Amino acid sequence: MILIAESGSTKTDWVLIDESNKKHYFKTIGFNPFFHTTDFIISTISLNKDLIAFSKAITKLYFYGAGCSSEKMNNVVLSALKSLFPNAYSTVDHDLKACALATYEGVPSISCILGTGSNSCFFDGKTIREEVPAIAYVLGDEGSGAFYGKQLLKDYLYNRLPIEIKNDLETKWEISKDKIFDNVYMKPHANVYLASFMKFISTFKDHPYVITMVKEGMDEFVKTHVCCYPESKNVKAHFIGSISKIYEKELKYAADKNGIILGNIIRKPVENLVDYHLRQLQLI
Template identity: 55%
Template sequence: MLIAESGSTKTDWVLVKNGVVYKRYKTMGYNPFFHNETIIYNSIKQDRKMQSISNQVDYVYFYGAGCSSNELNAIVEKALQRVFTKASILVDHDLLACALATYQGEPAISCILGTGSNSCLFDGENLIEQVPALGYILGDEGSGSYYGKKLISDYLYNKLPEEIKTQFNTTFGISKAEIFDNVYMKPHANVYLASFMRFISSFSEHEYVDQMVKTGMKHFMSNHVCCFDNYSNMKVHFIGSMSFVFEKQLRFSANELNIPVGKIIKQPIDNLVNYHIKYYSNN
């Protein structure tokens, strides 16, 4: 079986044979909000490593950002079926992957903080999404695109601390016109905005970044954790690069809101694979 966990930036794939991890692969991220069937199919088909195993796969379990309805899931499913012609295909939301990867036998809140952000409550059987994910324009609080947007707007408004502004100019040397072109004219603006996170994390100890991240984390938790009844009496797990890199700021903000932090995992794929090996080891 082939298990995939996809955000908007990248997809982690793991091939399992006889209950053992056999090979790992990486491709671009596939989000049916931004990628149609043809784009997804061509991307995978042109990957030699993925193509080499296409006839070896009997089951594909794909969990992805944007896979939140039957219509959207069908876009990804059709693309995968064209590549893995002999396989049974299951496509579901990345929130379910997050929940399965963090589940410890009791109800808990699971959160995604990566290129985008989202949350759910999972009791082992039922997944409850209390409030919707609004995407990078209206929401995605605490995510890479959220912080990238804040950095860029502060740069254009000339509000960055001088040392960060100087390094920004040295590193990127981009104009307002180039930024506008990437944000408003080209596809995948969310990924473009999140691409500034490597730069932002290099100043993680700077007061400007520290406060920006704490504010974003608190904004996310206020909207996506505190919306659940009894949130302060159950574990709240976090998955994604933002939660991993900025664990200190995450814990600070959680403490202010009386949120008990559970697991913090950079990438859910290994836990997700272990879950499937445990329950689907015959595939």
């Protein structure tokens, strides 16, 4: 059996392919070795009894995750996977590689992630190249869920929100300065907390405030993470992640404004990853 996982900072999509090539789907929270220990990953995955029921039968495991960008960070996740799936040949790689593999069409292109965080790379089919680093939610993550959540809360605290959005936020989310400060500065996983406000923001997706905010964020992402590549005007820029799909219109605006050729927009790349690995294993 083969297990493939695509993990962002918020959630992980797992796909198990059994001996008859039937697919089984599972979900857990996202795992990022910058924020999660090996023991935490083991205990959390163990709670998914349906997935763990297959643990001894899995022979190959491919995990792609946010924060899995060095041998040290990868080993945090790899140690957990080896403990949970002892009979599997397991590999851990960056979510950026998953993005590149999931969007590749046989010609060089730029692959971008817009989810809880954001990132990009250039992929020619063999080599992944980054021009600028991902500097996470405090300093960067332009165009991501955490980026927009931070903007929303900043505007709320500075009393800059349109009154109808402010009232709805206070009523439905019972928000306050103390709650915001506690979640952002005192508790772990502030990036996930900030990105969680995308559910609220999406309820106002046709409001001029949200349209303007998202357009500006998309424009900032494209300028910083797409236009940085010398090839940016000559190759397609593909996108994965829920933010890019939900706000496709605003993304197209930013691409057109900056002379970028917009390619595929894929909400969940895990199916494309499954197809890639099945082709590599000559199972399809």
